[in-house]
Amino acid sequence: MAVVLVAGASGLFGARAAQAFQAAGWQVRRYQRGTDMAAAAMGADVIVNALNPPMYHDWAGLIPQITAQVLAAARASGTTVIVPGNVYPYGDQPGPWGPATPQRANSRKGMIRAQMEAAYRDSGLPVIVLRGGDFLDETGKTVMAMLLKDAVRGKISLMGAPEVPRAYAYLPDMARLAVLLAEKRAELPRFADVPFAGLTFAMADLRAEMQRQTGRSLRFAGFPWWFMRMASPVWELARELREMRFLFDLPHQLDPAPLQALLPDFQPTAFADVVAAHLQGMGIRGQDRSKSGDAAMRWPASQPAGPDQVAKAHLTR
DSSP: OOEEEEETTTSHHHHHHHHHHHHTTOEEEEOOTTSOHHHHHTTOSEEEEOOOOGGGTTHHHHHHHHHHHHHHHHHHHTOEEEEEEOSGGGTTOOSOBOTTSOOOOOSHHHHHHHHHHHHHHHTOSOEEEEEOSEEEOTTSOOHHHHHTTTGGGTEEEESSOTTOOEEEEEHHHHHHHHHHHHHTGGGSOSEEEEEOOBEEEOHHHHHHHHHHHHOOOOEEEEOOHHHHHHHTTTOHHHHHHHHTGGGGTSOOOBOOHHHHHHOTTOOOOOHHHHHHHHHHHTTOOOOOGGGOOOGGGOOOTTSOOOHHHHHHHHHTO
């Protein structure tokens, strides 16, 4: 039986990864913080590094420490490392973003993540960076969950322009991909940068789909960036979140081609089904979705948002 060590198994991606590997028949070990990771990795085939400092806390100090710890464990045990990547290293350049896109981070956190990826790449060890957009998970504390917390009262919070298409990764799908890539690891390059295009949609699209499924009218409410600005001197999370504000106004998507070439049969969860799962998680009853549905609202990885949507986003900014 193949063995995976999941570091950060209590986090968003780590928990989903542990579930997915177990469902696929792997033996799952959950790393306990503060213990010897190299010892825990002995006999394992894969390490999933889902460790991440919470609330953006001390990335500059903690992420290099975590990276060094994971690399040392992988080197000692001969395992492949899987790391969930994000879009921060790309900065604000036009997309779609993929392995051939230069990393031009325009934020401190983007530079830290780019340096982390460089350390993995330069290690010479087998590493898979599975890159996704903003996390979606009806059971987790994601940014999207925060924006939808008042949906039961008819309100959706907005952090940027409503018509801007952005990249999202539904975590159950991303976790399934981690398993598939782990099983295919012998066929991958030493350092594999695999973008998961996932879903690309705008908040206006999300509102339309939620309204269609529930029959309810929903309104947008602006996110209190003014409060974040005022709180920045004394609140670390406010400072860190403001630095990434540009991503909420930047039309972006990840390139679906590399994943299609690797796993042509992989099918991500349809947009309508992801929305339905979130509605159920919020306790909002939906209508019969089998009777209607806009195909344009179901953007799998093979059908990213088109140029017309990107242009529309620029016009409405």
